[in-house]
Each structure stands twice: as structure tokens, then as C-alpha cells.
Amino acid sequence: MEGAGERKRGVRLCCVCKKARASVKRPKTLDHICRECFYHAFESEIHQVIIRNSLFRPGERVAIGASGGKDSTVLAYVLSKLNRLHNYGLHLFLLSVDEGITGYRDDSLETVHRNQVQYGLPLKVVSYKDLYGWTMDQIVDVIGFKNNCTFCGVFRRQALDRGASLLKVDKLVTGHNADDIAETVLLNLLRGDVARLSRCTSITTGEDGPIPRCKPFNPNLDSFITYAYFKRLDYFSTECIYSPNAYRGFAREFIKDLERIRPRAILDIIKSGENFRISTTTKMPEQGTCERCGYISSQKWCKACVLLDGLNRGLPKLGIGRSRGSVGSENGNESKVEKSIQGKQCGTLDF
Ligand code: SF4
Numbered sequence: 001m002e003g004a005g006e007r008k009r010g011v012r013l014c015c016v017c018k019k020a021r022a023s024v025k026r027p028k029t030l031d032h033i034c035r036e037c038f039y040h041a042f043e044s045e046i047h048q049v050i051i052r053n054s055l056f057r058p059g060e061r062v063a064i065g066a067s068g069g070k071d072s073t074v075l076a077y078v079l080s081k082l083n084r085l086h087n088y089g090l091h092l093f094l095l096s097v098d099e100g101i102t103g104y105r106d107d108s109l110e111t112v113h114r115n116q117v118q119y120g121l122p123l124k125v126v127s128y129k130d131l132y133g134w135t136m137d138q139i140v141d142v143i144g145f146k147n148n149c150t151f152c153g154v155f156r157r158q159a160l161d162r163g164a165s166l167l168k169v170d171k172l173v174t175g176h177n178a179d180d181i182a183e184t185v186l187l188n189l190l191r192g193d194v195a196r197l198s199r200c201t202s203i204t205t206g207e208d209g210p211i212p213r214c215k216p217f218n219p220n221l222d223s224f225i226t227y228a229y230f231k232r233l234d235y236f237s238t239e240c241i242y243s244p245n246a247y248r249g250f251a252r253e254f255i256k257d258l259e260r261i262r263p264r265a266i267l268d269i270i271k272s273g274e275n276f277r278i279s280t281t282t283k284m285p286e287q288g289t290c291e292r293c294g295y296i297s298s299q300k301w302c303k304a305c306v307l308l309d310g311l312n313r314g315l316p317k318l319g320i321g322r323s324r325g326s327v328g329s330e331n332g333n334e335s336k337v338e339k340s341i342q343g344k345q346c347g348t349l350d351f
Contacts, residue, residue: 012032013034014032014033014034014037015031015032015033016031016033016034016037016041017034017036017037019034020034020035020036020037021034022034023035023038023230024038024226024230026038026041035230038226038227038230039227039230039231042078042227043078043081043082045218046078046079046082046216046217046218047082047086048218049203049216049217049218050082050088050216053203053204053214053216055171055173055203055204055214055216056088056090056171057170058088058089058090059089059090059091060089060090060091060169060170060171061090061091061093061167061168061169061170061171062079062090062091062092062093062169062170062171062172062173063092063093063094063095063124063163063164063167063169063171063172063173064076064079064092064093064094064095064121064173064174064175065095065096065160065172065173065174065175066094066095066096066112066115066123067096067097067108067112067236068096068108068109068110068111068112068115068235068236069108069175069235069236069237070224070225070228070233070235070237071175071176071177071180071224072174072175073111073115073175073228073233073234073235074175074224074227074228074233074235075173075174075175075216075217076092076094076115076119076121076175077119077231077233078227079092079173079216080092080119080120080121092121093121093122093123093124093167093169094112094115094116094119094121094122094123094124095123095124095126095160095163095164095167095169095172096109096112096123096124096125096126096163097125097126097127097128097156097159097160097163098125098126098127098128098129099127099128099135099136099152099155099156100127100128100129100134100135100136100137100138101135101136101137101240101241101242102137103241104238104239104240104241104242105136105240107236107238108236108238109125110236111234111235111236112125114234115234118234124163124166124167125163126159126160126162126163126166127159128155128159131155131158131159131162132155132304132308133308133312134308134311136148136151136152136242139151139152139311139316140242142311142316143316143317145242147317147320148242149242149243149247149248150307150320151307151311152242154303154304154307155304155307158295158302158304160172161209161210161211161295164210164211165210165211169211170211170212171211171212171213171214172211172212172213172214173213173214173215173216174213174214174215175215175217175224176215176217177217177224178217178266178267178270179252179255179266181200181201181215181270181273182255182265182266182269182270182273183248183251183252183255184196184200184273185197185200185201185269185270185272185273186251186254186255186269187247187248187251188200190251194278194282194284195284195285197273197276198276198277198278200273201270201273201274201276203215203216208287209287209296210295210296255269285298286298290302290305292305293305303319306318306319307319307320
């Protein structure tokens with residue numbers, strides 16, 4: 001034996017099957033394993049998350065949030081494989097959102113259309129233009145590059161729910177990985193969003209909302225990019241053209257810097273989020289429905305209606321900032337910090 005793998009005539013062998021050449025070093029165990037054993041371990045861990053958490057029931061209709069990016073493509077591929085292999089009995093669909101971003105989403109949607117054929121899954125695309133009457137290109141024209149991601153993140157969340165309800169699905173699954181979850185913990189902490197902080201590491205959320213959302217990934221899971229690369233999956237890897245100021249991007253860079261100094265940083269941030277408990281005296285927002293569109297909301301109007309109203313009235317900055325306790329933020333009392341934080345968030349990964 002040498003290190004975590006045996007060597008045979010100078011070639012390191014897989015420490016699981018001890019036959020094939022090792023080609024992956026698992027970050028969690030530092031074991032050197034071959035591609036086939038890596039695929040098996042990766043897929044088995046997702047299967048275990050699904051079984052342990054009883055995520056699905058036979059016969060359920062499940063939409064996979066598909067952006068054409070690496071994570072959602074891996075999710076679509078692995079979930080359809082596991083569904084066949086383990087007879088989950090699920091009816092799977094791909095669900096995509098077209099934000100109307102020329103040169104970005106139109107290209108990534110082409111990837112999703114190819115995935116539809118490759119995986120044999122029905123695809124539904126919902127667009128901002130159809131749902132709200134505005135594309136992100138038009139919104140950026142009036143709002144500029146500073147707060148565009150606030151509109152996009154709020155609109156996407158609702159668009160996914162609306163698409164899922166058109167598909168009449170029981171659940172919506174999303175392809176978050178450990179990096180995404182660690183970023184979300186940090187962002188919710190920075191925003192002081194206690195309600196989201198308390199639930200962002202949960203595998204299933206929104207059980208009291210229109211459609212529950214699941215993220216069937218284990219934080220300890222190996223690299224998605226390695227899986228996607230070895231499997232030669234067809235995914236789109238270009239960044240959104242409006243992303244340079246996205247607040248999530250700063251959080252991502254910060255976490256990557258931490259990880260360079262302390263490799264466990266991502267797992268430890270997630271662990272902190274998992275163990276976060278809200279004091280029973282903390283006042284939590286009460287869920288109701290938006291008076292305007294009927295969507296779930298803790299305010300008189302949901303955030304999407306507030307933003308849309310501002311856009312339609314030619315006052316696009318009306319809904320920017322914290323809107324708790326009021327319809328819109330017309331009083332302009334938010335602090336500069338809050339405005340800045342609210343204004344820079346990429347929701348691409350908030351599927
Ligand atoms: Fe939307 Fe993300 Fe692009 Fe911002 S960076 S405009 S949230 S896709």
C-alpha cells in the first residue's frame with residue numbers, strides 16, 4: 001500500500017476496486033478512486049439523501065429546476081438515472097426560466113433544449129416577459145446594473161413556482177451544491193434575514209407554500225464539476241452578463257479565500273447554518289397571500305408585485321430595499337447598507 005491507493009507498475013490503482021487506474025482524489029476522504037467507483041459513490045450518496053429524507057413518493061410529479069448550468073444538468077442526469085435504477089416511480093420534468101437576457105439565457109436555454117432530448121424529459125419554459133411583461137434586458141435599461149439582481153431573484157423565485165404549478169407537480173428540486181449553500185448561509189447572515197437563515201440548509205423547504213422545494217445533495221458530496229466533466233454532460237458555463245456586481249459573487253470570492261486558508265471552511269459554514277436555532281422570542285414574518293396576485297407573502301403585496309408596480313409606474317427604485325411592514329419602501333428609511341445588500345444578489349443559484 002502507498003498512501004490511499006496501491007501502485008502497480010507505477011500506476012496508482014483505485015482504492016475501492018483495486019483494479020482500475022485511479023483518476024479522482026476524493027476531497028472528503030482523500031482516497032484515490034477510478035471513474036466508475038467515483039460515479040457509483042457520487043450517485044449512491046444522492047440516492048442515500050433521497051431515501052434517508054423520504055424526499056419522494058411513488059407516482060409524484062417532480063420538476064427539476066434547469067438553468068443549463070453544471071449543477072442543474074448533473075441533477076437532471078443523476079435523478080433520471082436513479083429514478084430508472086431504483087424504480088422511484090417519479091414523473092420528471094425540466095422547468096426553466098427565461099429571464100430575457102440576450103447573449104446569456106438564450107444560449108443556456110439551448111443547452112436545456114438539448115438536455116430535454118438527451119434525457120427524454122418534458123420541458124416547460126416560463127418567461128419574465130410573459131409573466132411580468134418585462135425582460136431583464138428591459139429592466140436593466142431602466143434600473144441600470146446596480147439593483148438588477150434584486151428584480152431578477154424575486155421574479156425568478158415566483159416564476160419557478162408559477163411554472164411548477166402549470167406543470168401540476170408535487171415538488172420542485174434544485175441543484176444546489178455545498179458552495180451554494182455556504183454562500184446562502186453567509187448572505188442571509190449579512191442581510192440579517194433570520195427566517196431564511198434558519199431554513200436555508202434544510203433539504204426540503206416551502207412545505208407550507210405552494211410547492212415544496214428539495215435540494216437532494218449532500219454537503220459532503222464530491223465535485224459536481226468532476227462528475228459533469230467525466231460524464232461529458234452537455235452544460236453551459238458562461239456567467240450572466242449582468243452578474244459582475246452580484247452580491248453573491250463577493251460572498252463566493254470571500255468563501256473561496258477562506259477555503260484556501262482552511263479547506264473545511266465551506267463545510268463548517270454549512271454546519272453553523274444547520275445548527276442555527278431561532279430564539280422563541282424572535283418575531284417571525286407571518287405568511288399570508290398577496291392582495292394583488294395571490295402569491296405567498298408576509299406583506300400586503302408580495303415583493304414581485306411591489307417591484308413590478310414601481311417598474312410600471314416609471315419609478316423602478318420604489319421597491320428596492322427592505323419592504324417589511326410596508327407596501328414598497330416609499331418612506332426611503334432604509335439604511336445605505338441595507339440598500340446595498342438588497343441591491344446585489346444573484347438569484348441564478350436561488351433556484
Ligand atoms: Fe439575474 Fe443572476 Fe444575472 Fe443577476 S446575475 S441578472 S440574478 S441571472
